[in-house]
Amino acid sequence: MLMNGFASLGDNFHKKAIVSSITTKFLNELAEVEAVAKNPKVAYVVPFLKKIPDVYDLFDSRLSAIFNGYFLSDKWRIADITAWRNYYWSAPTSEDVNSDLWHNDESRVDTLKLFIILSNGVTKDNGATQIISIQNTKKAMPLGYFSRYKILKPARKFLENTDLINFMTGNNGGSFIFNPQVCLHAAGRVQSGSIRDVLCVTVTSCNKSRNLIENFQSLSIEQEKLVADGKSITYR
């Protein structure tokens, strides 16, 4: 399923009632953030698990089976769960929002990210995350891809070929899974007056099977500590 490093789970993989409940709570929490944020580029709901624990219900046997299949065992853990809203912003090379530049995430290579769209109308031209396959990522590297800040012309030209790009388009509930280390990807830009909301679950392999409830409890404590220590941003 993840031979290319990414896959679409379609619009109906997750139970509608769960996505709907998460969306409603996300929008309520976001309204509080937006009340204080001045022209944000991105806004997060933190600590996510404390505010929206419903996300636990997404982890049914079908979703677990995908992770079991990818990691070839049930030795994986949920490293993070968060959700954010992307807004329109005018400076394409702004230093503090650079996920729109082609990049790999700087973390473990045995990582998967699950994206679930929480808004509607995410299109090629409006907020869709862009991703290229592991095979095309391997082709881009020798053409002169060094980092998001240093991409030589041949590699840049290669990455501009929209035929190679998979766009994470869709509406509320649309779901995608990908390895952000082995696939180059870039955040899509949101059109003026529009937004894109997404829930992101990060899963990595680990050396023992995890009890889901304990995993959620420890992650929740971790998230609350980050907020208490001022290390978790609400918007920027």
Ligand SMILES: [Fe+2]
């Ligand atoms: Fe990324």
